[in-house]
Amino acid sequence: MKKTSRFLILITVVFGLSSCLTTEVELDLRRQNDLRLTLVYHMPLTLWQFGVFDDESSERAVPVSRRDAEETAVLHDDVTLERYSLEERNEEAVITVVYHSKTPAGIAAVWGDVAGQFPDLSFETETLVLPVTPGLGDAGADADQKQLMDEVFADQFFQVSLRLPDEVVSGEYPDIAGSETETSSDGRTVIWRTPMAALLTAGADQLISVAW
Numbered sequence: 001m002k003k004t005s006r007f008l009i010l011i012t013v014v015f016g017l018s019s020c021l022t023t024e025v026e027l028d029l030r031r032q033n034d035l036r037l038t039l040v041y042h043m044p045l046t047l048w049q050f051g052v053f054d055d056e057s058s059e060r061a062v063p064v065s066r067r068d069a070e071e072t073a074v075l076h077d078d079v080t081l082e083r084y085s086l087e088e089r090n091e092e093a094v095i096t097v098v099y100h101s102k103t104p105a106g107i108a109a110v111w112g113d114v115a116g117q118f119p120d121l122s123f124e125t126e127t128l129v130l131p132v133t134p135g136l137g138d139a140g141a142d143a144d145q146k147q148l149m150d151e152v153f154a155d156q157f158f159q160v161s162l163r164l165p166d167e168v169v170s171g172e173y174p175d176i177a178g179s180e181t182e183t184s185s186d187g188r189t190v191i192w193r194t195p196m197a198a199l200l201t202a203g204a205d206q207l208i209s210v211a212w
Contacts, residue, residue, distance in 0.1 A: 021047075021196065026161040027107070027130070030188075032123045034100075035107040036082065039064075039114065041095045048086075048093035069097045072113050078106040123165070130208040132160065132174060132199070156196040164188050166212040174199075174206040188212075 022042040029035060041064050066084045073081040083098035101107040104121045112118035117131035167187035173179065179194035192208055199206070 022156045022158070023196075024159045024161070026163065027111070027128075028163045029107075029121070029128070030163050030165050032104065032165070033102045035102070035104065037099045037101075037107055037110050037114075039095075039097045041093075041097075043093050043095075045088060045091050045093045048095075064095050064097070069099075072110065073099060075113065076101070076106050076109050078103050079110055125211075126166070127211045128162065128164075128209070130160070130162075132158075132206045132208060157193055158196050158199050159191065159193040160208060162190045162192075162208075162210060164190070164210065164212045168210055168212050171208075171210040173208055174202065176202050176206070 024038075024040040024042075026036075026038040028038070066086075069081050069084050073079050079099055079101045081097070082100040083096065085096045087094045087096075099107070099110045101110065104123060108119050108121050111130070115131065119131060120127070120129040122128075165188075168183060168190055171181070171190060173181050173192050174194070176194045176198045178198050179192065181190065181192050183190050190210060
């Protein structure tokens, strides 16, 4: 069966409810045998309540429940679900999922499961190519789609933080309107942030590429 990006499934549900979503991702690569992928989803509490109406159901509209995270982890022998939490803050649900792996292949596989495309991670060449693909085809969104997404995802963002084993020596990032890149003072952490609407209306093959 062809893998479907869980993130894109969630986007589809968000469109249906005319709601919004912010997603923060952290990929911790500082130690080759101690790797972590952290995902933090911010969504309206009504969306969470709508999507996770039955923990025992095999079909859920919002695929970020604890069971979803557990099912992703057990697909891989060297991946564990280190943490899952749900916080309700006023009218917002904040879901945090942390996966742990002792191998680069394991953490890459989890990213592939969650994002729909697999990264190219090598500690031998000290490089990472991370796909960030909105899934609207090479041409991106048309004018009507862009207007809809601008309205639905106003003030929402997508952020990737990369914690690297050494100082970054080169980096290339998607050229998306409104995106920003910052590097920590020690040069070992890179943060790329973009408006969610701009990411979703960009063309395919959006890649983050870094070397350390």
